[in-house]
Amino acid sequence: MIVEERKLNPIEDSDMDSLFALPLDIIPLETPALRRARMIKNARLRSVIEMFGDIETGSGQIEIRDLPKLFGWDPEQGVHPDMIMLSKLGALESYDVYSLRILLREAGIPISNQEALKLSEEKSQQLTSYMTKFTYPLIMQIYGDDNLVINSFDDVVKLFRDPDIKKAKQRLQQMADKLGITIQEVPKFLEDYGDIFLSLSYYRNCLDLLAPLLENFISSMYQLRNNYQLRQDPNLLNTLSMMESTMNELSAGITGRFENFDRSTKSMWDDLTAERFHKVKALIEAYHTTIGGVLCGLTVKMNAWIRLFPKQNSGGPIKRAEFIMSEMRQGLDNIKRIEDSAPMLAALG
Template sequence: MSAEAMESEVYSDEEKDALHILPLAIVPLKTPGMRRPRLIKNARFETVMELFRDARAGSGQIDIGSLPDFFDASAPTFAEDRVIIEALAEAPSFDVYSLRLTLRSHNLKVNEAEHLQLSPRMQEKLTGYMRVFTRPLVQRVFGDDTRDISSAAQIIDMFREVDRDEALRRIRAISDALGLEIDQIPGFLEDYGDIFLSLSYFKRHLDQIRPDFEVMKTWMQEGVVDSHLKHNRDAMRACEVVTANVDAAIRFVLSRFQAFDETSKEFWKDLSRERYGVLRQLIQSHHHTVGGILCGLSVKLERWHQDFPNATGSPNKRVDFLLAEMIPGLEKIRALEKSAPALG
């Protein structure tokens, strides 16, 4: 097995499914050794290259500007690979869907079927979320059938179990409304399923972040606001800044999800190619923003869990954490909110 082939296999499902981790093994880099590390987002929402991670030695990280100090800058492929890594480092999130958009915008080719897909395990976890989006499609094609269908493949499989003539009649009605040929419908189903799988993925992350942050707010209230630091302006201000910014970010993402849901419902009420184009564009145009915000919040809450696994800590340590780890980088999340496309 070649060195390149060995490097291409060194990543886990957990890394591929993460918002804040990019195993460089999935990227077609050519400089020796450059596909072994991974890019990660740190608690300050900065992209760094992690050269190694060890339970005893910790995480060996370098900033992207230091690449010539750790790789062969004289290699003929180094300059080109450096451009690719710098472009990827600018992505606000490393989820597979945002990565697709980033790579395409820089004309970089990656085997999406193999590398830029969520793992089967993650897709299974998203089944409940996907039913919300597949139900109107199933009802359109199969009437009132309300079985637990969560993917385009399952919908196609249902043709074997129902009145094919009636199902085909309904499919033909959908294809006419969308201006598609019958043989283009499987492609539409895959595209529809992929778009809403990405949305389900983001919703699952938000559903983890919201209760997590409520626990953290209690941690700040009980351990700082109600402590001997209650008259310390800096301590109170730190709690206020974190609470206001994270709550605002969560509200922002919720408003986008609401817009996606409403536009999806309108699409199924009055099918047309134009309405599907609007729905598709709306969701894709917010991928970077929503993914980036959720990535930033996830990284910060993960760091909180690492530093305070039992949600304890003295008042002073809690404030130090807020000032050193929570507040830095929040301005980047605010910038993402401001840069988002308007909703209609």
């Protein structure tokens, strides 16, 4: 096997665009120092508090269980409210905004500013090319072949707020009639439509960024299996086989869900009704926490690998094998559990 020699970089996003980092300033905590920190998933997929982190100083991480000692919380006063809150957050599988909307509500964690649970404007702009796939059939239904310039989903909503083409107004009224709403309510429908398909665009983008890192890691495992010294170690070989099988299975599972969503979306536009739209919306939302959890786990694992071994020849085979056995395999069964616990895929009826 010939492997292209190239350097790969870890996947990094600003906090609210990240799968694996949660800025704690959006959580109602009592301790000021914690509100300036963030919760992250480490290489073993354990949730830890990162008090500081940058390229030069590294990452200052604290286990949740060590917080009472660090902040002097008196156990005789009972469990500190921040400890209760952070323990709940530590149990979450992903910190992407779409999973958080569901998981924070289920955990009973209030968020005063719901606007915080949105992707950044920069990230939304980056996803425009993904959103085009979903906005195209919508625009064609109303505007047909009219030559329109669309740079973001906001541009789409603006078109429908003030359509200046008579033909478009007629089609817009037909669409409103199909949905059982007034023509003035169509922009609100479009915002719901935009948000649910922005979530799919976000997850697709995460998977696309992850794909070359997964390819690199699986290629590295192939090299390790064929290393003369390492192929004498049956425990390592079994671990490599298990990891490759699991990662391929997880990647295929997410890809299959996207294909199901595509079929359901096409079906929705073939016969648009309010009921069909809400079925598609519910179908996609039902898998947010599954897709988010799997992508979060795989991204954290691949980032840990790429940071240590950015090129195929980085580190050497022994160091790579040791890192796989000590860090990479830890928590992989948890990612598999997230995938296995997902509801059965159902097509739109």
